[in-house]
Amino acid sequence: MNLYFSPMACSLATRIALYEAGARSEFTQVDTRAKRTIDGSDFLTIAPMGQVPVLHTDDGILLTENTAVLQYVADRFPHAELAPPSGPERARLQQWLGFIGTELHKAIFIALLDPRAPEGAKTYAREKIPLRFGVLERHLTEHDFLLDRFSVADAYLAAILNWAPFVGLDLARWSAVQEYHKRLLKRPSIEKAVGEEWRMYQEEQRQRQLAKISSGGAMTKPAYTTTARVKGGRAGGQGRITSGELELQLQLPKELGGPGGAPNPEQLFAIGYAACFESVLSILGQRMKITADDAVIDSTVALIPIENGRFKLSVALDISLPSVADAQEAADLVRKADQICPYSNAVRGNIEVALAVNGAPLGEQKVPAQAS
Ligand SMILES: N[C@@H](CCC(=O)N[C@@H](CS)C(=O)NCC(=O)O)C(=O)O
Numbered sequence: 576m577n578l579y580f581s582p583m584a585c586s587l588a589t590r591i592a593l594y595e596a597g598a599r600s601e602f603t604q605v606d607t608r609a610k611r612t613i614d615g616s617d618f619l620t621i622a623p624m625g626q627v628p629v630l631h632t633d634d635g636i637l638l639t640e641n642t643a644v645l646q647y648v649a650d651r652f653p654h655a656e657l658a659p660p661s662g663p664e665r666a667r668l669q670q671w672l673g674f675i676g677t678e679l680h681k682a683i684f685i686a687l688l689d690p691r692a693p694e695g696a697k698t699y700a701r702e703k704i705p706l707r708f709g710v711l712e713r714h715l716t717e718h719d720f721l722l723d724r725f726s727v728a729d730a731y732l733a734a735i736l737n738w739a740p741f742v743g744l745d746l747a748r749w750s751a752v753q754e755y756h757k758r759l760l761k762r763p764s765i766e767k768a769v770g771e772e773w774r775m776y777q778e779e780q781r782q783r784q785l786a787k788i789s790s791g792g793a794m795t796k797p798a799y800t801t802t803a804r805v806k807g808g809r810a811g812g813q814g815r816i817t818s819g820e821l822e823l824q825l826q827l828p829k830e831l832g833g834p835g836g837a838p839n840p841e842q843l844f845a846i847g848y849a850a851c852f853e854s855v856l857s858i859l860g861q862r863m864k865i866t867a868d869d870a871v872i873d874s875t876v877a878l879i880p881i882e883n884g885r886f887k888l889s890v891a892l893d894i895s896l897p898s899v900a901d902a903q904e905a906a907d908l909v910r911k912a913d914q915i916c917p918y919s920n921a922v923r924g925n926i927e928v929a930l931a932v933n934g935a936p937l938g939e940q941k942v943p944a945q946a947s
Contacts (some may be wrong), residue, residue, distance in 0.1 A: 596652030
């Protein structure tokens with residue numbers, strides 16, 4: 576058996592059902608936007624609708640549609656008692672599966688989750704919330720589960736309710752629904768399935784974000800990207816370059832009431848800006864036949880409180896060019912570097928950057944828009 580799924584999508588319900596049943600199954604991750612499986616295969620050849628879940632059964636059937644897939648799993652593993660046998664209770668299960676699929680999943684959540692859905696569609700979907708959640712609330716006030724015991728309908732509803740925070744739906748408005756959801760999240764099969772898929776979901780989001788940056792979005796393609804992960808912030812937190820080259824403890828300096836003794840963001844910015852500026856100087860120097868690869872920069876970053884509890888930064892780059900004796904030549908080189916350096920370009924017009932070269936401040940200068 577193989578479940579085609581997308582992390583935290585409705586296919587989570589089938590994973591939950593498989594875990595409940597202790598079933599052996601493979602799981603193939605699908606990017607439902609790109610319509611590709613994780614190994615790059617065209618998902619549309621597997622599922623023409625390009626939607627998960629798809630269950631490839633041991634009999635070789637490709638089954639789609641939550642209601643069918645969930646009931647298939649329940650029937651295939653009867654010992655797990657995930658669906659009542661045929662009869663009125665089975666009809667009741669189908670009633671709930673239909674309600675979740677059509678009245679909640681499609682009628683409300685799809686429009687609210689889909690970034691391409693027009694605002695009108697979202698408003699229409701929001702109008703449907705009170706009636707439908709009212710029905711759920713009344714039922715769950717008197718019942719622990721949708722049927723008398725846990726069933727695949729609860730697995731489906733748990734997966735759908737997980738989306739509430741993503742669409743700004745505060746479940747606290749329906750206390751019985753909220754309590755039910757919290758209870759379900761503690762159920763071992765659901766806790767495991769959600770834990771696994773939540774990690775995959777975050778990784779998928781990270782990859783999408785990277786792909787967006789790498790493709791340049793509306794901008795041109797970047798020459799380089801890097802990601803750092805910071806936990807705990809500047810007062811005692813940790814910063815780590817995700818690719819592993821650097822791991823730092825961070826600490827508030829004494830001047831800001833901290834213990835000091837470990838780097839802080841201003842210091843890292845001071846190094847980052849100066850290092851980049853120096854490389855630009857060196858490259859420009861080569862182009863202009865000026866020796867600038869022996870430059871040394873004292874980079875000072877100040878954190879300055881301004882009105883209304885806000886802060887701004889300012890930077891002073893004190894540049895020594897020991898091999899450039901001519902003051903005018905040194906100043907020209909630094910001004911040109913300032914036009915090229917991405918950090919200068921990032922902060923220009925926002926914060927004050929005081930440049931000095933060989934002890935002489937550059938001050939306000941008319942600079943060419945493009946370095947030659
Ligand atoms: N009618 C299908 C709908 C399944 C569905 O909406 N799946 C979503 C994930 S929760 C999906 O794959 N969306 C991608 C798309 O529609 O392109 C069912 O009930 O199983």
